[in-house]
Amino acid sequence: xxxxxxxxxxxxxxxxxxxxxxxxxxxxxxxxxxxxxxxxxxxxxxxxxxxxxxxxxxxxxxxxxxxxxxxxxxxxxxxxxxxxxxxxxxxxxxxxxxxxxxxxxxxxxxxxxxxxxxxxxxxxxxxxxxxxxxxxxxxxxxxxxxxxxxxxxxxxxxxxxxxxxxxxxxxxxxxxxxxxxxxxxxxxxxxxxxxxxxxxxxxxxxxxxxxx
Amino acid sequence: xxxxxxxxxxxxxxxxxxxxxxxxxxxxxxxxxxxxxxxxxxxxxxxxxxxxxxxxxxxxxxxxxxxxxxxxxxxxxxxxxxxxxxxxxxxxxxxxxxxxxxxxxxxxxxxxxxxxxxxxxxxxxxxxxxxxxxxxxxxxxxxxxxxxxxxxxxxxxxxxxxxxxxxxxxxxxxxxxxxxxxxxxxxxxxxxxxxxxxxxxxxxxxxxxxxxxxxxxxxxxxxxxxxxxxxxxxxxxxxxxxxxxxxxxxxxxxxxxxxxxxxxxxxxxxxxxxxxxxxxxxxxxxxxxxxxxxxxxxxxxxxxxxxxxxxxxxxxxxxxxxxxxxxxxxxxxxxxxxxxxxxxxxxxxxxxxxxxxxxxxxxxxxxxxxxxxxxxxxxxxxxxxxxxxxxxxxxxxxxxxxxxxxxxxxxxxxxxxxxxxxxxxxxxxxxxxxxxxxxxxxxxxxxxxxxxxxxxxxxxxxxxxxxxxxxxxxxxxxxxxxxxxxxxxxxxxxxxxxxxxxxxxxxxxxxxxxxxxxxxxxxxxxxxxxxxxxxxxxxxxxxxxxxxxxxxxxxxxxxxxxxxxxxxxxxxxxxxxxxxxxxxxxxxxxxxxxxxxxxxxxxxxxxxxxxxxxxxxxxxxxxxxxxxxxxxxxxxxxxxxxxxxxxxxxxxxxxx
Numbered sequence: 001x002x003x004x005x006x007x008x009x010x011x012x013x014x015x016x017x018x019x020x021x022x023x024x025x026x027x028x029x030x031x032x033x034x035x036x037x038x039x040x041x042x043x044x045x046x047x048x049x050x051x052x053x054x055x056x057x058x059x060x061x062x063x064x065x066x067x068x069x070x071x072x073x074x075x076x077x078x079x080x081x082x083x084x085x086x087x088x089x090x091x092x093x094x095x096x097x098x099x100x101x102x103x104x105x106x107x108x109x110x111x112x113x114x115x116x117x118x119x120x121x122x123x124x125x126x127x128x129x130x131x132x133x134x135x136x137x138x139x140x141x142x143x144x145x146x147x148x149x150x151x152x153x154x155x156x157x158x159x160x161x162x163x164x165x166x167x168x169x170x171x172x173x174x175x176x177x178x179x180x181x182x183x184x185x186x187x188x189x190x191x192x193x194x195x196x197x198x199x200x201x202x203x204x205x206x207x208x209x210x211x212x
Numbered sequence: 213x214x215x216x217x218x219x220x221x222x223x224x225x226x227x228x229x230x231x232x233x234x235x236x237x238x239x240x241x242x243x244x245x246x247x248x249x250x251x252x253x254x255x256x257x258x259x260x261x262x263x264x265x266x267x268x269x270x271x272x273x274x275x276x277x278x279x280x281x282x283x284x285x286x287x288x289x290x291x292x293x294x295x296x297x298x299x300x301x302x303x304x305x306x307x308x309x310x311x312x313x314x315x316x317x318x319x320x321x322x323x324x325x326x327x328x329x330x331x332x333x334x335x336x337x338x339x340x341x342x343x344x345x346x347x348x349x350x351x352x353x354x355x356x357x358x359x360x361x362x363x364x365x366x367x368x369x370x371x372x373x374x375x376x377x378x379x380x381x382x383x384x385x386x387x388x389x390x391x392x393x394x395x396x397x398x399x400x401x402x403x404x405x406x407x408x409x410x411x412x413x414x415x416x417x418x419x420x421x422x423x424x425x426x427x428x429x430x431x432x433x434x435x436x437x438x439x440x441x442x443x444x445x446x447x448x449x450x451x452x453x454x455x456x457x458x459x460x461x462x463x464x465x466x467x468x469x470x471x472x473x474x475x476x477x478x479x480x481x482x483x484x485x486x487x488x489x490x491x492x493x494x495x496x497x498x499x500x501x502x503x504x505x506x507x508x509x510x511x512x513x514x515x516x517x518x519x520x521x522x523x524x525x526x527x528x529x530x531x532x533x534x535x536x537x538x539x540x541x542x543x544x545x546x547x548x549x550x551x552x553x554x555x556x557x558x559x560x561x562x563x564x565x566x567x568x569x570x571x572x573x574x575x576x577x578x579x580x581x582x583x584x585x586x587x588x589x590x591x592x593x594x595x596x597x598x599x600x601x602x603x604x605x606x607x608x609x610x611x612x613x614x615x616x617x618x619x620x621x622x623x624x625x626x627x628x629x630x631x632x633x634x635x636x637x638x639x640x641x642x643x644x645x646x647x648x649x650x651x652x653x654x655x656x657x658x659x660x661x662x663x664x665x666x667x668x669x670x671x672x673x674x675x676x677x678x679x680x681x682x683x684x685x686x687x688x689x690x691x692x693x694x695x696x697x698x699x700x701x702x703x704x705x706x707x708x709x710x711x712x713x714x715x716x717x718x719x720x721x722x723x724x725x726x727x728x729x730x731x732x733x734x735x736x737x738x739x740x741x742x743x744x745x746x747x748x749x750x751x752x753x754x755x756x757x758x759x760x761x762x763x764x765x766x767x768x769x770x771x772x773x774x775x776x777x778x779x780x781x782x783x784x785x786x787x788x789x790x791x792x793x794x795x796x797x798x799x800x801x802x803x804x805x806x807x808x809x810x811x812x813x814x815x816x817x818x819x820x821x822x823x824x825x826x827x828x829x830x831x832x833x834x835x836x837x838x839x840x841x842x843x844x845x846x847x848x849x850x851x852x853x854x855x856x857x858x859x860x861x862x863x864x865x866x867x868x
Contacts, residue, residue: 006820015690016494033334034501037494037690039777040768043823069820076491076690081730085764103487 006045006067007178009171010087012111013096014104015075018130021161022096023072026171031162037074041086044070048168050175066175084118092124092174099129099158100137105145112152124177125154128170133160324427325781326504326701394426401429404436418793422843424836425789431702437792438714440707452678452706459677460662485680488688492676495690496669499697505668506697671705672697678709683716689727692716694776698784720795726772736859737771737796738763741803743855748804748845752811759819766826767803774799782835790839797847805842809833 011019020035020042027044046068051061071086073079087093095111097104108127115123127149129140142158149156155173159166320337321330330337397420425433435441444452500506662673675696680688695715699708715721725733742763746753756762769778775787790798807814810829814822 015491034331035498036501036777037498037693039691039694039772040764042769043765043827045820045824074690078689078727078729078731081732082734082764082768085762 006069007092007174008069008071008090009092009094009174010071010073010083010090011094011096012073012083012087012115013075013094013128014098014101014107017075017096017098017101017104018161019075019094019096020072022094022128022130022159022167022170023070025161025164025167026068027070029164031164038072039074040079040082041071041073044068044072046070046171048171048175050172052176064175066171066178068171068174080114083114087115087119087123089120090123091178092126093119094126094128094170094174096128096130097140098131099140099142099145100131100134102139105129105140108148124174125152126170126174127152127154127156129156129158131160131162132158132165133163320504322504323781325785327500327502327781328504328507331502331507390426393420393423394428396420397426397429397433401432401436421789421793422839424786424839427785430785430789431707434699434711434788434792435703435707438711438718440703440710440714443710443713444706448710451682452709455678455681455709456663456674459674459681488680489677491690492673492680492688492693495676495693496672499672499693500701503668503697503701505701506672508669668697668700671700671708675700675705675709675712679712679716682713683724686716686724686728689731691773691777692727694773695723698776698781698788715792720793721791722795723774734768734772735863736856738767739859739862740852740855741767741771741800743858744800744804744847744851745807747851748847749807749811752807752814755815756822759817759822761819761822765823770803770806771799775802779830783830783833783838786835786839796852797849798842800852801842801845801847802838804845804847805838806833808845809838809841 011023013019015037020038021031023042023044024030024032024035027046047065048068049063049065051063071090073083073086093111093115095108097108099105112125115125127145129142129145145158146156157166157170157173159170161167320328323329328337400417400420421433421437497506497508501508662670662677664670665673672693676688676693679692679696680686692712696708696712699711702708703711716724716727726737727734745756745763774791776784779787787798787802806829810825813825817825
């Protein structure tokens with residue numbers, strides 16, 4: 001089976017919202033002007049290290065590493081019937097819309113419905129408004145999206161894959177909310193810390209996630 | 213600057229007119245245009261390539277202002293080094309300014325399939341050292357992502373180049389082989405109608421196709437294989453033009469077409485037409501973005517120029533007259549002037565206008581220089597019947613040339629404008645923008661007449677829109693863009709449309725179900741593929757199972773677009789040669805061959821490594837090897853039928 005310690009994340013959202021660009025920015029830290037349309041889905045992987053502050057001994061910060069398996073899916077509605085293969089077993093779904101394209105925002109609702117019906121239990125959702133570098137052409141006010149995210153009880157971030165704004169943060173946030181068993185201590189961590197962290201970091205999770 | 217430029221152009225025009233009068237001079241101009249339309253250059257894998265200077269923005273603007281027959285020089289100026297030299301003879305210093313401007317950008321290098329090989333992720337044309345991979349596609353960075361891989365790719369490309377240089381003897385042998393095959397194909401295309409009535413001949417054709425159709429006759433062969441020529445000229449004549457008109461109207465509705473011969477309206481789909489158009493629009497620049505025809509340099513305003521009605525009319529008129537004198541050799545290497553006998557003066561002017569018009573379209577300029585395969589379709593635009601002998605001659609005429617140079621499959625850009633409707637189709641859904649403003653242009657801000665928009669993107673838009681109206685139940689589905697795009701690089705627009713119709717609807721290809729509502733057949737195809745892997749490579753199937761690799765994780769791209777979206781063109785074209793003649797067995801075979809080839813590697817890999825390997829693999833394989841291997845696999849039709857039935861049974865039992 002798939003490596004159990006890897007965190008499977010799926011990027012969903014309308015065609016052209018920038019899912020592939022987000023994946024590429026996250027994994028290779030670059031923006032490719034000449035992306036092709038994604039057919040089916042494409043796979044990316046990356047390991048990140050996050051710092052988790054210990055709540056009790058507030059000075060200490062522990063480093064943990066999380067391996068991400070990112071599935072970047074095709075956006076067109078027709079492909080939705082293929083999508084379950086990619087979000088099966090996922091720990092988190094990143095729902096991407098284009099802030100300059102209202103329909104892509106409106107489509108989020110149907111994604112939530114679909115994930116509720118077919119998606120795995122305990123799936124983390126995170127709403128991402130991409131292309132925030134094009135603020136002048138914005139069609140979805142930030143506030144509207146924030147309110148929506150609040151209602152859906154999930155985190156909201158505005159990103160720009162082009163200008164590298166908040167992309168890494170999406171995954172940081174996902175990692176922080178992961179249950180401990182999905183992480184491994186980063187290389188310079190002693191195994192002994194693992195147990196101690198287990199309890200304390202969870203309280204932090206609640207604080208980090210401002211909308212839950 | 214403007215004054216100087218104008219002076220420059222009028223001077224050039226005068227000089228050119230002088231040249232036309234003197235016989236010797238005319239000859240000279242012929243020679244120079246023969247030589248200067250492109251420059252040959254060795255590409256890293258030992259083949260030849262085209263070098264075309266990226267057109268310069270400033271110069272382009274000036275050309276616009278000066279559209280009276282002098283453009284032939286301007287086009288040469290922007291196009292190539294040798295053209296500039298001629299100008300230099302008459303103009304001395306004024307040329308230098310232009311030169312400085314033109315050289316700001318490096319020159320595009322195209323491979324034999326028309327892909328720009330020296331283009332980086334940020335859209336810049338790079339110098340010699342950039343990565344160029346053999347076999348067509350420059351690896352898009354989504355597939356060759358991190359620097360490690362790029363370095364590896366570069367190392368590989370260099371290795372291959374060296375290898376190619378070392379084995380010149382081998383190269384010579386291959387060239388010879390290619391020539392021989394090409395000759396056979398030319399003969400075959402000439403006698404196409406009389407052939408293939410008997411079984412042995414059919415088998416022979418299949419064998420030849422399996423060896424690969426020579427690139428120079430590929431477009432023509434595809435057209436014949438799919439019997440598209442008959443549709444274009446007889447049974448479905450004019451339908452495409454109507455579809456285009458309707459699809460480019462604001463509220464395009466297929467009702468107008470009901471009753472037209474060849475059009476069978478199917479159930480109106482629930483998909484909103486405007487949504488579909490939007491999806492198409494978004495995918496245009498995401499279809500082979502590194503191919504010269506679809507390359508969008510971000511500052512390209514070629515479409516915009518076609519909002520100017522005068523220029524369109526002019527363009528179409530000229531291209532029509534250009535049609536009528538079009539050189540039967542099909543190779544623009546041979547300047548049409550050669551073929552003008554009596555009233556050369558008049559027609560030469562047409563030719564110059566033609567050039568002037570095309571230069572506005574940076575996408576297509578280089579493609580026009582070498583269009584042997586597709587030029588054969590020219591007669592379809594003019595007359596009902598195929599003048600086979602003439603075509604054969606033309607292929608022959610250019611084939612030898614092309615062997616020495618390079619074959620860039622493409623369509624003559626100006627061509628299509630002549631058969632498209634000339635008015636009414638104007639779509640003004642976007643804001644207008646005053647031409648010539650210096651604000652950065654976004655595609656949205658233009659008034660575009662989509663029926664006339666030039667270049668690969670314009671054609672792709674029309675073909676996809678026309679199909680979405682023609683078959684409204686399927687409409688448009690991502691993946692079709694790659695297939696249509698590939699056709700456009702080989703045949704003219706109308707034929708590309710009918711080729712698309714053919715592969716979607718007719719045996720043995722019938723891809724329609726893949727892209728229809730819910731993509732039902734896509735699930736079936738994946739199921740069949742999965743079972744075939746278990747059948748032919750059981751050990752690998754078990755390994756995949758153990759690692760959690762599901763067929764949909766790697767084969768969806770391969771099978772949905774029949775390899776067009778993820779493989780370099782040397783593989784893609786070979787697969788499609790066979791696919792058009794043999795149908796669905798081919799993509800399955802190729803998949804099995806790919807897995808067979810990489811099985812030893814895959815068996816050692818884990819989940820993540822396997823998936824990353826599949827991303828790189830397309831650029832490491834040899835098209836010939838894979839195709840040969842694939843035809844050795846004892847896959848029978850019954851296997852496919854059996855597993856497909858399996859799937860249906862499962863589905864039905866699941867549903868009930």
